[in-house]
Amino acid sequence: MRLGLMAVPCVFFAVFFAYPVAAIVARGLRSEGAWHLAGFGEVLTDSGIRHVLWFTTWQALASTALTLLIALPGAYVFARFQFPGKQLLRAVVTVPFVLPTVVVGTAFLAVLGRGGLLDDLWGVRLDTTVWAILLAHVFFNYAVVVRTVGGLWAGLDPRQEEAARMLGASRLAAWRRITLPALGPAVAAAALMVFLFTFTSFGVVLILGGPTFATLEVEIYRQTAQSLALDTAAVLTLVQFAAVGCVLAVHAWTVRRRESALRLVDPATTARRPSGAGQWALLGAVLVTVLLLLVVPLSVLVARSFDTAQGYGFGYYRELASADGGAFLVPPVEAIGNSLQYALAATAIALVVGGLAAAALTLTRGRSRPGRLVRGFDALLMLPLGVSAVTVGFGFLISLDEPPLDLRTSWILVPLAQALVGVPFVVRTMLPVLRAVDGRLREAAAVLGASPWQVWREVDFPLVRRALYVAAGFAFAVSLGEFGATVFIAQPDRPTLPVAVTTLLGRPGDLNYGQAMALSTLLMLVCAVCLLLLERSRTDRTGEF
Amino acid sequence: MAEQHFGLLGLDDISVRFGGHQALDGVSLDVAEREIVCVLGPSGSGKSTLLRVVAGLQEADAGRVLLDGRDQRGVPAHRRGVGLMFQDHQLFPQRDVAGNVAFGPRMHKVARPERERRVEELLDLVGLPGAGARAVSSLSGGEQQRVALARALAPNPRLLMLDEPLGQLDRSLRERLVVELRQLFGELGTTVLAVTHDQGEAFALADRVVVMRDGRIAQSGTPLEVWQRPADAFVARFLGFDNVVAATVSGEVADTVWGKVPVPAGTAAGEAWILVRPTGVRLVHADEGLPCVVAARTFRGTHVAVTLRPQDGPPVDAACPLRDAPEVGRTVGVAFDASEVVPLASTAPTASTTATASN
Numbered sequence: 001m002r003l004g005l006m007a008v009p010c011v012f013f014a015v016f017f018a019y020p021v022a023a024i025v026a027r028g029l030r031s032e033g034a035w036h037l038a039g040f041g042e043v044l045t046d047s048g049i050r051h052v053l054w055f056t057t058w059q060a061l062a063s064t065a066l067t068l069l070i071a072l073p074g075a076y077v078f079a080r081f082q083f084p085g086k087q088l089l090r091a092v093v094t095v096p097f098v099l100p101t102v103v104v105g106t107a108f109l110a111v112l113g114r115g116g117l118l119d120d121l122w123g124v125r126l127d128t129t130v131w132a133i134l135l136a137h138v139f140f141n142y143a144v145v146v147r148t149v150g151g152l153w154a155g156l157d158p159r160q161e162e163a164a165r166m167l168g169a170s171r172l173a174a175w176r177r178i179t180l181p182a183l184g185p186a187v188a189a190a191a192l193m194v195f196l197f198t199f200t201s202f203g204v205v206l207i208l209g210g211p212t213f214a215t216l217e218v219e220i221y222r223q224t225a226q227s228l229a230l231d232t233a234a235v236l237t238l239v240q241f242a243a244v245g246c247v248l249a250v251h252a253w254t255v256r257r258r259e260s261a262l263r264l265v266d267p268a269t270t271a272r273r274p275s276g277a278g279q280w281a282l283l284g285a286v287l288v289t290v291l292l293l294l295v296v297p298l299s300v301l302v303a304r305s306f307d308t309a310q311g312y313g314f315g316y317y318r319e320l321a322s323a324d325g326g327a328f329l330v331p332p333v334e335a336i337g338n339s340l341q342y343a344l345a346a347t348a349i350a351l352v353v354g355g356l357a358a359a360a361l362t363l364t365r366g367r368s369r370p371g372r373l374v375r376g377f378d379a380l381l382m383l384p385l386g387v388s389a390v391t392v393g394f395g396f397l398i399s400l401d402e403p404p405l406d407l408r409t410s411w412i413l414v415p416l417a418q419a420l421v422g423v424p425f426v427v428r429t430m431l432p433v434l435r436a437v438d439g440r441l442r443e444a445a446a447v448l449g450a451s452p453w454q455v456w457r458e459v460d461f462p463l464v465r466r467a468l469y470v471a472a473g474f475a476f477a478v479s480l481g482e483f484g485a486t487v488f489i490a491q492p493d494r495p496t497l498p499v500a501v502t503t504l505l506g507r508p509g510d511l512n513y514g515q516a517m518a519l520s521t522l523l524m525l526v527c528a529v530c531l532l533l534l535e536r537s538r539t540d541r542t543g544e545f
Numbered sequence: 546m547a548e549q550h551f552g553l554l555g556l557d558d559i560s561v562r563f564g565g566h567q568a569l570d571g572v573s574l575d576v577a578e579r580e581i582v583c584v585l586g587p588s589g590s591g592k593s594t595l596l597r598v599v600a601g602l603q604e605a606d607a608g609r610v611l612l613d614g615r616d617q618r619g620v621p622a623h624r625r626g627v628g629l630m631f632q633d634h635q636l637f638p639q640r641d642v643a644g645n646v647a648f649g650p651r652m653h654k655v656a657r658p659e660r661e662r663r664v665e666e667l668l669d670l671v672g673l674p675g676a677g678a679r680a681v682s683s684l685s686g687g688e689q690q691r692v693a694l695a696r697a698l699a700p701n702p703r704l705l706m707l708d709e710p711l712g713q714l715d716r717s718l719r720e721r722l723v724v725e726l727r728q729l730f731g732e733l734g735t736t737v738l739a740v741t742h743d744q745g746e747a748f749a750l751a752d753r754v755v756v757m758r759d760g761r762i763a764q765s766g767t768p769l770e771v772w773q774r775p776a777d778a779f780v781a782r783f784l785g786f787d788n789v790v791a792a793t794v795s796g797e798v799a800d801t802v803w804g805k806v807p808v809p810a811g812t813a814a815g816e817a818w819i820l821v822r823p824t825g826v827r828l829v830h831a832d833e834g835l836p837c838v839v840a841a842r843t844f845r846g847t848h849v850a851v852t853l854r855p856q857d858g859p860p861v862d863a864a865c866p867l868r869d870a871p872e873v874g875r876t877v878g879v880a881f882d883a884s885e886v887v888p889l890a891s892t893a894p895t896a897s898t899t900a901t902a903s904n
Contacts, residue, residue, distance in 0.1 A: 438635065440633075441635050441637065443602050443635075444631055444635040445637075445652075446601075446621070446622040446623045447600050447601075447602070447622055447623070447627065447629040448623075448628075448648050448649035448696070448699075448700060449623045449626075449652035449653050449700055450623055450648075450652045451652075458637075458648070458652075462640075463638075463639060
């Protein structure tokens with residue numbers, strides 16, 4: 001039964017993930033029937049590559065530290081304070097996370113770059129410094145920390161701290177000895193997620209990094225697409241793979257620890273209005289941070305899209321409807337339709353694959369500790385988050401090109417690649433909810449005469465339906481913004497929104513820049529609408545993101 | 546167990562092991578048609594596991610489950626045709642009351658009009674007429690209890706099992722519901738296998754009581770039999786009788802650490818354990834009988850429970866009329882009535898048996 005459920009995800013991963021990645025690695029490391037592993041030594045001793053490795057690691061560490069520093073007060077405020085507009089603010093905070101990296105990069109370019117907001121006001125430009133990248137990473141991952149840590153924090157019973165204080169602990173000691181240890185695993189998990197996202201950062205660094213800064217992922221892209229140095233790219237892919245594998249192993253460990261017996265209470269009962277100057281000041285500081293860090297870049301992006309040479313207007317948007325710009329074979333506006341179509345198909349695939357995987361992982365619960373096989377399966381599902389999307393995209397091109405799997409000319413190729421990134425989100429969203437379904441409810445249904453299939457339809461499905469919507473929303477947004485793989489496999493006459501934005505940014509002239517801003521705004525709008533729908537159906541326990 | 550004749554439900558030498566823990570150890574049990582059997586035991590004695598094995602939710606490592614004489618090995622839970630009312634009800638939160646009750650018939654493909662009729666009938670039966678459209682979350686504990694019962698009865702199970710049926714309810718409600726349940730099962734002719742740790746509940750509900758200890762059956766009999774003649778010291782202590790003492794019986798007198806205690810005629814001679822019911826402990830003048838100091842007094846409504854500490858041996862519990870209870874610290878004499886002395890099987894009361902009877 002469990003093996004049956006696991007079969008579909010396993011086959012999907014084997015054919016559309018392992019095979020293409022293996023194919024491209026083999027292409028790079030193997031010629032004339034022999035493996036060339038000497039390439040490892042050469043690549044890893046190359047000073048340029050070592051610089052990339054060093055930069056990738058330290059910027060990820062710095063981004064993670066900075067994100068925690070800025071977002072933890074936010075997590076506290078969301079967990080413990082009740083204030084008007086909290087729902088709206090929660091949605092605003094989450095928008096960046098589902099935004100395509102390309103849009104994030106573009107938005108920061110509009111604030112920090114040449115002719116950007118800071119340049120106009122004070123003549124300050126940060127786009128050539130590492131600060132632009134770090135701030136964009138904070139922008140992108142703020143929601144990860146607020147949601148992961150804040151979600152748990154809100155569920156911690158304040159009476160635990162009160163009990164400690166009755167036993168003679170000071171306010172600080174109670175926090176340090178009771179709350180902090182309870183939060184520890186959640187903070188660690190959030191930090192690891194942020195580290196993972198920033199370690200493999202692509203779109204943001206590609207746009208904001210300029211020629212000086214490159215992460216592994218960007219370097220793989222350059223080696224593959226620009227230098228056609230597949231051997232170097234293959235080595236780098238394996239290096240990134242190993243690094244990500246380590247991070248995921250640690251992540252799996254902290255998640256297991258986090259599931260250990262914490263008694264959680266209804267978050268609604270733990271939040272109250274801030275009282276006293278200190279708490280109001282904290283709330284104010286968090287609001288200002290959100291405003292400066294999250295709202296300003298997005299607003300500037302929108303403003304720029306209307307700021308044409310002839311004054312404010314829809315000029316750039318009108319331009320999107322014509323193919324005269326020369327950047328594409330088709331009017332850029334068609335990218336919207338392409339993106340929506342691809343993302344819908346990718347969502348459907350991700351829901352089927354991820355849903356089956358989550359169901360398979362839940363089945364093993366009730367009995368005993370999950371076995372090694374199941375934990376391995378769980379980890380496998382997370383891998384696409386860390387494997388170079390560029391590699392996957394290029395792997396698709398070179399491996400799915402002959403019968404019976406000749407998909408090069410098929411439009412389904414793009415959704416397949418996008419679904420790979422969506423699956424981890426679906427699994428992580430569904431799993432906690434499925435696991436929270438009391439096993440005895442299923443038993444009650446079985447004793448009343450429900451077959452296993454009827455049990456799923458009658459008990460599980462109604463309870464997880466909302467989580468399913470949330471998972472679909474995430475998968476949709478992630479597919480919509482997927483860039484690393486799509487940039488390789490999208491056909492030139494059918495670009496997606498992020499691909500079109502990048503193409504426009506890569507070309508000179510105000511018109512192209514303006515159109516990039518306009519397209520980004522549209523992309524952001526689609527994502528925001530998607531997120532608002534998702535917020536409405538949000539339950540208290542919807543996953544780890 | 547030698548007999549091969551089984552009733553509606555037959556358990557034949559069932560064993561279940563969880564890791565190193567033996568949850569059920571060779572349990573054999575027979576439930577006849579229309580019989581109400583109540584399994585009584587402290588938590589951890591394997592009662593719930595027993596129900597899960599019968600329901601098909603837990604596989605037995607050894608032994609057979611027979612329903613109507615047919616071996617149930619390999620038959621999944623949903624095809625066994627037994628009902629189980631869970632300890633905490635496990636009502637489906639996303640369905641209203643009628644949706645919960647109708648669930649079983651729906652799974653058995655009963656047509657809608659028939660189903661609706663059945664729901665109405667059952668809600669009447671459990672005393673919740675017209676509650677069909679109410680949300681499960683709006684029900685009180687007692688109401689949830691009734692809905693869970695109606696839901697379990699709805700598919701007409703040949704055997705109804707109840708896991709701590711009244712465990713979470715307050716005392717007065719519990720006492721009322723026990724009487725109602727017994728009446729109801731009598732009218733419907735339902736065969737019932739219930740488990741509980743509450744002896745009052747078990748005695749009030751059951752035709753037959755089965756006391757379990759550490760995965761084994763310690764005693765089986767009518768409530769009266771079990772109450773009057775606990776099989777061993779464990780059962781006696783679980784029923785709340787603590788005056789258990791080692792004795793050497795010769796004729797109609799037993800020699801104990803409390804001195805000579807009269808025993809009923811016909812008691813086998815030799816080493817034994819005996820139980821003296823608190824009602825059989827008489828307080829007499831200090832220089833007659835066993836001298837004891839009054840250690841504690843507890844008001845019990847109809848009588849006062851007095852704990853007496855003799856110079857040697859375990860404390861003696863006595864039940865005194867309200868007016869005659871002595872002050873704490875006084876020294877009194879104790880005498881025993883042969884009619885309230887029960888010889889027990891020779892198993893020694895161990896540490897684990899004295900720590901039980903949590904209520």
